[in-house]
Amino acid sequence: MDVRGLVMRYADKVAVDALDLTVERNTITAVLGPNGAGKTTTLETCEGYRKPQSGTVRVLGLDPIAQRRDLLPRIGVMLQGGGAWSGVRAMEMLRHIAKLHADPLDTEMLSDRLGLADCGRTPYRRLSGGQQQRLGLAMAVVGRPEIVFVDEPTAGMDPQARRTTWELLEELRGDGVTVVLTTHYMDEAEHLADRIHIIDKGRMIASGTPLELTRGGKATTIRLVVTRPFPPGAPESLRKALGEKTEVTVLDEISLLVTGPADSSTLAKVSQWCEENDVLPESLTLGQRNLEDVFLQLTGRELLP
Amino acid sequence: MNFDKLDHHGLDHRGTFTPRPGAAPLTRQVAAQAAMESKLMLRNGEQLLLAVVIPVIVLIGGVEGAHHITLHIAHRAVDEFAPGVLALAVMSTAFTSLAIATGFERRYGVIKRLGSSPLPRSGLLAGKIGGLLFVEALQIVVICLVAAVLGWHPHPGYLGAVLAVVLGTAAFAALGLFVAGVLRAEATLAAANLIYLLLMAGGAVVLPTSAYGAFGNVVKWLPSGALGNAMRSAFISGSTNWTGLAVLLGWAVLGTVLTARTFKWE
Numbered sequence: 001m002d003v004r005g006l007v008m009r010y011a012d013k014v015a016v017d018a019l020d021l022t023v024e025r026n027t028i029t030a031v032l033g034p035n036g037a038g039k040t041t042t043l044e045t046c047e048g049y050r051k052p053q054s055g056t057v058r059v060l061g062l063d064p065i066a067q068r069r070d071l072l073p074r075i076g077v078m079l080q081g082g083g084a085w086s087g088v089r090a091m092e093m094l095r096h097i098a099k100l101h102a103d104p105l106d107t108e109m110l111s112d113r114l115g116l117a118d119c120g121r122t123p124y125r126r127l128s129g130g131q132q133q134r135l136g137l138a139m140a141v142v143g144r145p146e147i148v149f150v151d152e153p154t155a156g157m158d159p160q161a162r163r164t165t166w167e168l169l170e171e172l173r174g175d176g177v178t179v180v181l182t183t184h185y186m187d188e189a190e191h192l193a194d195r196i197h198i199i200d201k202g203r204m205i206a207s208g209t210p211l212e213l214t215r216g217g218k219a220t221t222i223r224l225v226v227t228r229p230f231p232p233g234a235p236e237s238l239r240k241a242l243g244e245k246t247e248v249t250v251l252d253e254i255s256l257l258v259t260g261p262a263d264s265s266t267l268a269k270v271s272q273w274c275e276e277n278d279v280l281p282e283s284l285t286l287g288q289r290n291l292e293d294v295f296l297q298l299t300g301r302e303l304l305p
Numbered sequence: 306m307n308f309d310k311l312d313h314h315g316l317d318h319r320g321t322f323t324p325r326p327g328a329a330p331l332t333r334q335v336a337a338q339a340a341m342e343s344k345l346m347l348r349n350g351e352q353l354l355l356a357v358v359i360p361v362i363v364l365i366g367g368v369e370g371a372h373h374i375t376l377h378i379a380h381r382a383v384d385e386f387a388p389g390v391l392a393l394a395v396m397s398t399a400f401t402s403l404a405i406a407t408g409f410e411r412r413y414g415v416i417k418r419l420g421s422s423p424l425p426r427s428g429l430l431a432g433k434i435g436g437l438l439f440v441e442a443l444q445i446v447v448i449c450l451v452a453a454v455l456g457w458h459p460h461p462g463y464l465g466a467v468l469a470v471v472l473g474t475a476a477f478a479a480l481g482l483f484v485a486g487v488l489r490a491e492a493t494l495a496a497a498n499l500i501y502l503l504l505m506a507g508g509a510v511v512l513p514t515s516a517y518g519a520f521g522n523v524v525k526w527l528p529s530g531a532l533g534n535a536m537r538s539a540f541i542s543g544s545t546n547w548t549g550l551a552v553l554l555g556w557a558v559l560g561t562v563l564t565a566r567t568f569k570w571e
Contacts, residue, residue: 077421082414085345099337100423102327105377146324160555175320
């Protein structure tokens with residue numbers, strides 16, 4: 001799958017801004033970003049729902065608009081919500097989608113796998129949110145697609161359902177299916193994805209394997225929280241005190257993040273700086289750099305509000 | 306997709322989910338869609354009320370009521386009312402039920418979901434028409450049975466009757482989709498029911514246009530009056546009412562043009 005220079009605008013707002021994105025076959029690729037980053041819009045142009053205003057989109061080598069009829073049987077789509085009649089029973093809906101395909105999966109097996117066996121006769125409107133989402137996933141994969149697009153597959157799911165969903169997505173990849181998922185959960189991207197594209201305000205801001213993005217998992221962080229707001233010029237003076245190997249990101253007026261080799265010498269420098277600046281630390285937390293920190297550093301904002 | 310980076314090991318592996326994509330034959334897809342549409346229509350209480358209960362009540366009430374009031378009708382009450390009620394049944398399903406169902410399908414993302422399935426838009430439309438015709442066939446059976454019990458002696462002209470049902474369905478379905486395409490789901494629900502009630506009372510569906518006096522010359526140009534007249538011609542004198550059928554065709558064309566210009570699938 002290949003997206004080149006995609007631009008999408010709504011009224012006066014730019015949703016996707018010159019986005020390039022490549023997805024390799026047989027991988028799980030996560031498009032990670034906060035709500036409103038342009039993830040769904042990007043996915044919907046790949047699914048043929050929206051025509052690119054500028055740029056090109058190719059999925060399985062096909063143009064999702066011009067070659068829609070050739071492409072659609074080969075892809076599976078899980079929408080962010082809805083997609084079923086309110087009065088239709090869960091299994092009835094799944095069987096209906098299965099009938100539209102030439103060689104569908106066994107619907108009983110699929111519903112068992114996703115823990116939908118107990119609610120097969122329940123009307124869609126009475127399914128829980130998590131059940132509706134798992135049914136949506138079942139509908140996306142029942143036609144044995146080559147590539148599945150899943151939009152926020154586990155938003156609002158309980159931990160058990162979340163694990164079941166993750167296991168299914170991993171098995172899909174194992175069986176040769178390409179999975180493209182959007183998420184705003186960094187742990188989901190970190191756990192599942194072979195490759196992560198972080199987008200914000202319609203732009204790709206970072207891209208790589210989870211290890212590459214977190215710098216091999218070795219790069220560590222120090223989160224400093226203090227009792228009173230920092231004095232003016234604090235981040236600059238700390239940056240000077242720590243040297244070039246580290247980065248200082250201000251989180252808010254009483255906390256900041258130091259990224260770099262978090263060894264004892266850096267720790268000593270941080271506490272010395274606190275003493276010199278009459279700053280009383282409330283906590284000093286050592287941690288591995290995770291995707292949340294990556295996002296924070298790139299945008300200066302938290303991924304999850 | 307970069308084919309030079311294919312994982313050949315992955316492709317050789319035969320697992321539960323190994324891709325084997327493909328669309329079912331279009332006829333099978335359309336049949337599945339039609340079966341689903343009619344099943345959902347018959348399962349829905351309000352729709353069933355509209356499809357069967359109201360027409361049967363109108364038929365019985367009309368025939369019984371005609372004994373007590375004077376209507377300007379030329380034939381036995383049941384012979385006038387039964388074809389009119391058949392027309393009413395077609396109108397309720399092809400217009401009101403279709404509009405409401407489609408409005409909520411847009412709201413709940415059903416049409417969007419089907420839009421990424423192998424079923425093409427034309428197949429979805431064909432499935433909807435199939436579902437309508439199936440439900441109408443059931444309505445016609447029930448209404449004919451009730452009318453027979455009430456002493457109906459039709460002289461059916463099959464060509465005229467079949468053309469009336471088909472063109473009536475086309476006209477009302479096109480108008481129903483137009484309403485569902487331009488209004489929100491709730492507004493569609495209200496408008497489709499209101500228009501149904503207005504046409505039932507004043508649209509010369511159940512009562513012949515002669516019962517409306519001078520106003521009859523106006524209502525015979527409405528799809529309701531045209532369908533009612535075409536059905537009455539077909540069942541009372543066994544004739545084909547070409548004027549009524551032409552009016553229905555005109556409405557079908559108008560409705561299709563309006564729908565094609567305004568309808569949004571999502």
